[in-house]
Amino acid sequence: MKELELLLDHYWVVKDDDKDVFYRVKDSIPEFKSFLNEKLGYGIIINQYLIKLEKIPGSAESFMGIQEFNHPREYVLLCLLLMFLEDRSRDEQFVLSEITEFIAGNNIGKEKIDWTQYSHRKHFIKVLRFAQTLGLMKVNDGDDQKFAYHDDAEVLYESTGLSRYFVRHFTADIMGFANYLDMENAEWGDLNADRGVIRRQRVYRKLLMEPVVYSQGTEDVDYDYIKKQRGLMEADFSKYLEYSLHVHKNGAMLVVPAEKNIQDGFPNTKAICDITLLLVAQIRESLSEKKLQINPAGGITLSRVAFDEQVAVLKEKTGNNWSKEFREMSPVGLAEKLVAYLEEFKMLRQLYDGREIEILPLAGKLMGSYPEAVTKGSGEN
Structure with a gap:
């Protein structure tokens, strides 16, 4: 994997984890620094402990949260843990009760953390594991x-000193921000966000950080930039990352060579990814049989009931080849999982509070099937 990809694919590169990789990445930075500065507007933190690329998205998306977290309280607890670690020097030791006492005495928002509640403790364990995995402690x-x-219960911890580099540094005072849009706009100040360097960096970021960038119509300045600057962008991504740029009427995306094996890419080795590929293939079959139609935006709209039926049919036909988790899952439960997974990769969106489903154009580029020997061996039609 190229050094730039290492910085993009990992939160940071820590010297104590692998000195050879650390120095290899450090020595290679001059080769792509201009690309990061001019095209993406990304800064790099380099010190004796780590190298961190400040990966700021072009726009906030729901899938960009911490994958291990599934409750707002976990983000609150993480912020409180970071506040605690801020006053701890590298190699300083402390015990779990010191953290819990600090958190109990400090609130973020209206909710107070109550350690007598099992759910609060479970959420905090998830936060502690995340902090350890990332190397904060x-x-x-x-x-x-x-x-x-x-x-x-007591546990003895040690601070690594890396927590001070975890949070992004803003140039504006975030205490006056009302929502995430204020954070997006703060970076550009009073400059016109739809022109010049701001638009260029936003578009490059979107292509790099999102599964697909969809056209929002004739007034979409970002998609207009992609169409007009396609050749230049294609050359940049090919030169620095060996990614190819695919531009279509309704969407544009970067395609990563299969051998790259990046984190959180699609397709991947997860069982739900296989099921997703089978599902979109089945939906394409329904489309070819005129059971479904393409809408003006290039997607397919169907009721949630019809989507659930598609999932149930798929499970009946191919479920014997799935992992135990998905074989034993109910069709309704599986449909919920697939909706969430497809939303993460911008292949689906829910309409009218989930009563309708729109299969988005990206799903049309992907499909999968089992080899004939597999389906025959499992006794399926």
């Missing part, structure tokens, strides 16, 4: 999993 003695069942 490490366990010296004990098991924080016990905290789920005993609020007086």
